[in-house]
Amino acid sequence: MSESKYYEIARELEKLIDVGHYPEGSKLPTHRELAKEYSTTAVTVAKAYKLLAEQGDIESFVGRGSFVKSKSHLKQAIHSQHVENEWNFSILQPCFSHHLDALYRQLGQCVREPFSPSLFGYIEDTGCLNHKECGMKWMQHYGLQVRSPEQVLLTNGAQHALSTLIELYSKPGDCIAVEALTYPGLTSIIKALGRRAIGVEMDELGMTPSSLDSICLSENPSLVIAVPSHQNPTAITMPLQRRKEIANIVQKHTVWLLEDDLYSFLNTDVIAPISNFVPEKSFYITSLSKAISPGMRCGFVKVPQSQVQRLSSYIRTMVWHISPITFEVSARLIQSGAAFKLAESQKMIATHRQALARDILDSEILSSQNSSYHIWLTLPDEWEAHEFSMTAKERGMMVSEGHFFHYDDKAINAVRLSLMAIPEEQHLIEGLHSLKRLLDQRRTS
Known part of the structure; x- marks a missing residue:
């Protein structure tokens, strides 16, 4: 058994927690049960659990077992890191790829002047x-x-x-x-x-x-x-x-x-x-x-x-x-005046991307302005927000589900979609089509 086996188990459990297989507050299998599943030892599983506990993903109690820890709503609702081959619809930010060169030039000019x-x-x-x-x-x-x-x-x-x-x-x-x-x-x-x-x-x-x-x-x-x-x-x-x-x-x-x-x-x-x-x-x-x-x-x-x-x-x-x-x-x-030009260019990008989203998705369930960075998407009756969010995540799409935005954490059957965090337009279009297929999946099944 390699020393890194516990690390591999920890990463696998982390993925299962992320996609909701083990929801917040749920009890994880015992060391012995998981050791049998992964053909390893209870000691190796204990090391994996220890690593997850140090990361803040789980918490363990003597005599009771290990449980998935409640995470920050902010962290769950917004995923800031860019992962290749995934679609991050969760974070509201400018579309950097369209103005980084201009911003670099402006910043360079600023720092060249004493x-x-x-x-x-x-x-x-x-x-x-x-x-x-x-x-x-x-x-x-x-x-x-x-x-x-x-x-x-x-x-x-x-x-x-x-x-x-x-x-x-x-x-x-x-x-x-x-x-x-x-x-x-x-x-x-x-x-x-x-x-x-x-x-x-x-x-x-x-x-x-x-x-x-x-x-x-x-x-x-x-x-x-x-x-x-x-x-x-x-x-x-x-x-x-x-x-x-x-x-x-x-x-x-x-x-x-x-x-x-x-x-x-x-x-x-x-x-x-x-x-x-x-x-x-x-x-x-x-x-x-x-x-x-x-x-x-x-x-x-x-x-x-x-x-x-x-x-x-x-x-x-x-x-x-x-x-x-x-x-x-x-x-x-x-x-x-560069700041106002950069802001105007972002508004133009947002306007273009809103038009793309309305062409691809069902406009009847969308709430947005023509130049907004994001869309509030009311889900069809066939979908429940948490299930939709988890299924989307399994397919590489990060969305922010409705309850995170209710002041009292009430379930809301909607998701927020950012249109600006995905740098390349073609990649965004592919992600929107993937969302459309997911939305339609229950209607046609």
Whole structure:
């Protein structure tokens, strides 16, 4: 028996766990049972189980056995690694292959020009004024009203902005109102910080004012968090009138609005953010991650004038300041206009890929905008979301199933499909046809 036999067994079990053969919480076979199945010894199986336990895949209890460990919803819903010959429909990101050359050229030009020596030291006021001015320019380009760059604070991406604001403007045990279907990164933050998410009902226009008003009256939330453009996961974009109605509810109650508007650059026409109508009760969050690169980690937050000092002090306490070198590169991309060109090229790619998806898949079960990065696909009655997700995975397709996006983990018979993470268009087309065959499998059987 080779020393690597236990490693081979561990990898095989890992695959079986991934495709749902051994679901979360299920008990694994005993050492003796598995040794017989793999024609090896119980000692070798014990080594395999030990390796899986160290990886966080299983947990073992004396006298009870070994069980599949519950994993992070975020990790299960989103698979970031690229695996050749697989189709990753799970992660929302720019289609890098179409603008990497342009981005490399821009980055090369940035670093060939000498940086100010001050960028290599500590920065006062949580960031350079020039970087805040560029953040203001980015926000204004997509419709936000900002009076002064001093109202713009810098963060390590939008996720950092959200966690900072939730931690500062609520306390453990507080209720936070979110869209009933929202992205798992947000609910992960809320749970990790000991807050309680409550879902606001949605319709075809997004978060409904009547449900938000009712929740504000009954639950007294500290914060309302909304994604008004190309909402994740439903792809809904709130029209202007609905945005005004949500602003009126926020104005009416003692609550802060966190407007997460990362996808505003995908809107066909500029739509005024909700924050324009409640400027002193809202924090507007955006970043370059979806338009240019998640790796740049450049987030911008427009802050009510009354809260600039408070939030600045908190950021300084937590991280002192955000990396000025990264923001210098971003600022030069914005100043030159290259950032807006890169964002526009991504919107064009998304529009083209949406058309491809609608041609191949059943458009009656799709929810999306013509320029969205993703699709919300309601499954036919013949399929259940978890079974569909696991079967797709067995065939090399990574999709994000519906329950991950419900604020309370409720089963939703839908999946989210990203159209941008697969670099090559022909490979994407093959993946969409494979999804179509899977969708139709039960209808024709």
